Amino acid sequence: MSLRKIKQVDAIGEDKESGAIIVTIIDEMNWDNENNHLMLLQEKINNYLSFVESGEIQTSYPSSVNKKVDIKVVMQYEPSKNGITFLDKVKEIVLIAGIGFEYGVYSK
DSSP states (O other): OOTTOTTSOOEEEEOTTTOOEEEEEEEOOOSTTHHHHHHHHHHHHHHHHHHHHTSHHHHHSGGGTTSOEEEEEEESSOOOHHHHHHHHHHHHHHHHTTOEEEEEEOOO
């Protein structure tokens, strides 16, 4: 999966503890071209929001009906300062819509 595959849901599953449905964005890009990275990330997040808010998630993943949904961005590289600012702003907006949002760098 890839951040470059804008219209594709990278991963979806259920959190065993909370029961929330987690839709995951896999961000494997470095931040060398920050503007391009932010644009792709914004488009991918918008597509995930559309996937959830339109109800398409319930068709694609029936066990999501009547469950909380969280969007999780899993990154390979530490985000830039502007990347963090962007992701924090997205979190504020998405939470207002009733969707959880978190991001972090995957480490083995």
